[in-house]
Amino acid sequence: MGEISVRIENHPVLEYKRGKKITFFFNGMPVECFEGETIAAALYAANILDLSSSRRLHRPRGLFCAIGNCSSCLMEVDGVVNVKTCVTPARHGMHVCVQEGKGDLL
C-alpha cells in the first residue's frame, strides 16, 4: 500500500509556515507532526485514514468536512471521548485513540 496523502512541500501560491516538530500517540504508536496542525490533518499526513467506525456495521470512517460540522472524526483524546479531531490541535505527548461506538463517558 503506497502513501495516499502527503505533506505539500512546494506550492506556487502558498507558503506553509509549519510550527515546530512534535510527537503524539495514535493507539500507542508515535506520530510526528507540526505544532498548529489539527489531530486529523496530522493523522492524514501520516497516512492514517481510519479515524472511527460506524456504530452498527463497524464500517471505517474518515475525515469528511474538516470544519467540525459532521461527526466523522470523533476520537478519544487523552481519555476524553467524542473529540472533534478535525478542529482540535495536536499537542506534544497527547494520546489519541480510536473510540468504541458512542464512547464511554463514565
Add this chain to the structure above:
Amino acid sequence: MIYTDLMIIGGGPAGLSAAKTVSDYGVKSILVEKDRKLGGQLVKQTHRFFGSKKEKAGMRGFTIAQNIENEIRKSGSSEIWTDSTVLGLYEDGVVTVLRNGRMEKIKPKKIIAATGAFERYLAFENNDLPGVFGAGAVQTLMNVFGVLPGKKVLMVGSGNIGLIVSYQLIQAGAKVVQLVEAAPEIGGYLVHASKIARLGVPILTSATLKGVYGNGKVEKAVIHRVDERFNPIDGTEEEIEVDTVCLAVGLTPLNELVRMAGCAMVYSGELGGYVPLRDDFMQTSVNGLYCCGDASGIEEATAAMLSGSIAALHACYSIFPDIQDYQEQMQRLQSALTELRAGPFGEKIRKGLSRAVVIKNA
C-alpha cells in the same frame, strides 16, 4: 452579563465585513468565531477574486481575510473572540457563548448572524469510505495545513467550487483524473472550466458517481451517464482508478441559530434551502436580528461581504441614527450588490431573492 452594541456571529467573509463596517463607525461589537482563526472559507481561497476593484477583486481570499482582520484589530472597537461557540439566542435578547470552557452571557442591542453554510452530500454506494471528502475539507487540508489528501482525484460537480478546487488540487500536485457533472452543462464560469480543461482534466457532463469501492479506503470509483431526468443509463458504467473523491455538489445555509430565535423562514431551492425572510437590510422577522452571507442564501464571498456590510451599517444606524453618511454608504453597498447579481449568472439568485425578501421596512 456583558453588554455591547452589536454581536456578530461568525468570522467568515460576511461576519468580517460586518465587523469592519461597525468599527468604521466606532460602534462597540463582539465578533464570535468558533474556529481558532478568522476568515471562514476565505482562508482556503487561494485564487484571485473577480469583479470590481472596490470589492477586492484581484486579491486572493486569504489576503482579503487577513487585511480585513488587521483593519478591525487596528480600530480596536470590536472585540474578537475566536475558539468560541454561540450556544443559543434567547427571547430576552441574551446570547450564550462557550469560551475557554466557560459559558458567557452577552446582551447586545443588535445581533448579526453570519453563520455560513455546510456542504451537501450525495447518495452513492459506499459513500462513507475514507477518501470521500467534501470540497471544503480538501481545501482545508491542502491550503491551510499543507496536506494533500490524495494523488488521483475524482471531482464531482462542475460549479465554481468544483472547478476551482480542481485547479487547486493540480497546483498542490495531485492529478484530477476526471470531473463529472450530472447536469447537461457545466455549472460554473467557463473561464475556470477552460483553465482546468487546458491542464488535461476531462470534464464529463450528464454523468455522475455510481459508487466507490476499496478495502477500508477509496481505491476506485464507478461513474455512469444519466439522462435529462438524472436517471442512470444502463450499460454506461465506467471504472476509474482513484484514491480520493471530492464532492462539490453545493451548499446549504447553516442558520439553525436564527431559526431557533423564531425567524420566519422560507424554502428556496435557488438559495440552497431554508432561508430567513428578510428586508433589504438583511433584518429578519425578529426585530434587531440580522442574517447575512451564505446563512441567508448561498452566493459567493463577494456577495457575502456586501450583505454583511449592509446588515452592519443598518444595525449601526438603527442604534445611532445620527450617522452622517448613512444614506450614501447604504446606496453604494446596495447598488454594488445589485450589480453583482445582474447578468445571466445572477438569474437564479434573483429568482430566489424575489421570494426571500418580503418585509418592507420604512
